[in-house]
Amino acid sequence: MTFNHLPPEVSELRERTRRFIREVVIDAEPAPGERLDQATRDRLQAAARDAGVFAPHVPKEYGGQGVSIEHWSPVLQEAGYSPIGPSALNCMAPDEGNMHLLNVIATEEQKQRYLVPLAAGDIRSCFGMTEPHPGAGSDPAALRTKAVRTVGGWIVNGHKRFTSGAVGAGLCIVMARTSAGDGSPEGATMFLVDMANPGIRVGEAIHTIDRSIDGGHPHLYLKDCFVSDEAVLGEVGLGFRYAQVRLGPARLTHCMRWLGLAHRSLDIALDRAGRRELFGGPVDSLGLAQNLIADSVIDIETSDAIIAKTAALLHTDPKAGSAMSSIAKVHCSEAIFRVVDRAIQICGGDGVSSGLPLAQYLNEVRPFRIYDGPNETHKWAIARRASANRGTALKTGERYLGDAVVGGDGGE
Structure with a gap:
């Protein structure tokens, strides 16, 4: 995946984050099923500050890297390549969503009291x-x-x-x-x-x-x-209105982080499929395995595309972006689960064992189809909006003809 469209400073931050996760964070990961302990978290956060990758989403005046929301995804995907990466970079839920909400809604006094220590990792x-x-x-x-x-x-x-x-x-x-x-x-x-x-x-x-x-x-x-x-x-x-300020971006940043873990899962499967021989050749030369790999690449790329579209909307039109975040949340939570599940299938028995982290990754991403609103609730809202939008279009004279949409006053 390439991000040639990024501003130079964001591209450099993404590369620093990529190196930091692979060179520092992965070696500190707890065993599957265990939690990150406080001492390791503090050590990793100190290292992240030194590496200049800490709190990428927070404005610089409050202690972060100052990345704008439309450019969060490349950085948070790199952080999410490790399940503890977002905690190390202080961009994990729920803190990340609360920091964004405070930045948008809070008074300056409230920001100094709560956002500054949150951004510094001094409190959760x-x-x-x-x-x-x-x-x-x-x-x-x-x-x-x-x-x-x-x-x-x-x-x-x-x-x-x-x-x-x-x-x-x-x-x-x-x-x-x-x-x-x-x-x-x-x-x-x-x-x-x-x-x-x-x-x-x-x-x-x-x-x-x-x-x-x-x-x-x-x-x-x-x-x-x-x-x-x-x-x-x-x-x-106005709490319900402010909730949308938080929930739209928070849904999307979950997608970003877990998409990083989907990349990790596919990499694990590709490494295994390239090394292991079966029926006279490497697993990745078999058609059935290639189909699993191709479907995972498609799920990752389509998820990345919808995240990018939604992030751009949240930057320019937060209301439309919040609505699109429901679509992104449903698609990505299901696609990412499929990627991890296929990786387990490719790795066979080892995939469901503690010898690989994939089974724990599945446990991490499965709740996302419920957290931040069950997918079924989002689908209900998506369908209602689609019907309402079509009703509005019909009232303005737009009508459907064959495979083209024409205005009510236009010729046929």
Whole structure:
């Protein structure tokens, strides 16, 4: 894959990241099924700072490399070539999405208090939106956590779950339902809650098959949690709108990172297929293996193309980019899973053993079809938008004729 269109400084950062992952990070990877320990994480992050590859997505004034969103993909793909690469570079979920949200929405005071230490890797963060049924999950409008005005601030009560990164985090961005008042609409509001606040508590762990996100995916409880007015992120009542600021790019950066792991998986399979002989020749000379390899190359290239299109839209038209990110999320999460699964098939018995990391890679990418919204929910939204867009086109006089679309006033 080539990135000839990149500005020189981004191309150089991509190359530095590529070398750093291969020369420093891969040797530090934990065994399949184990998590990255804090000491190794701190050591790798220090090395990433020294290598000039740390926090590529964060503006330079807040301690990052200052890469614009339309150029994130080449760098994050290189980071994702190792499952711990994004943690080493401090561009892993949920921190990366929270940093982007803070950069776009937060006041300068909030940025100094939260974005600067997040970008430096001094603290981690989590995002509290998903709730136990019948609360917010696939349908954010079902939000049940509530925040009520009080003297000098707000009292928040609620129960979150799948709060990725909560264990050991210093900050949680909490989504809570708020009533109309003082000129603000009824809706949801985002609050910046310090995890040291006595009103917030990390609860029981949820044991999942993935291991790459620091801090797991536990329950989170808020009971009479007081936060000041200065803890409101953005404007009261506009939380659902701000969620799209975060979720569109966050879906896409998942695609970028996991596409890097798909590259790694295919490389492992290609190396094995080129060395191993079967039926009188190398495996990669067999038609069935070639079909698996070709399908994986196609999945990787189409995923890269849709990521690039979506990233460009997020840069120029965030609303359209957010809608396109649903399409990218569905396509990439399924295509990347197929690539890893085919790599396992090519590697045979070793593919499902701990002798290769592929089985763990499958565990890492499988939840992405559920995280950030189940693919079925995204498909429902995609279909609704397609029908609505077609309805709008028909109202303007556009109609379908054979294999061409013509205007209502045009000749046939």
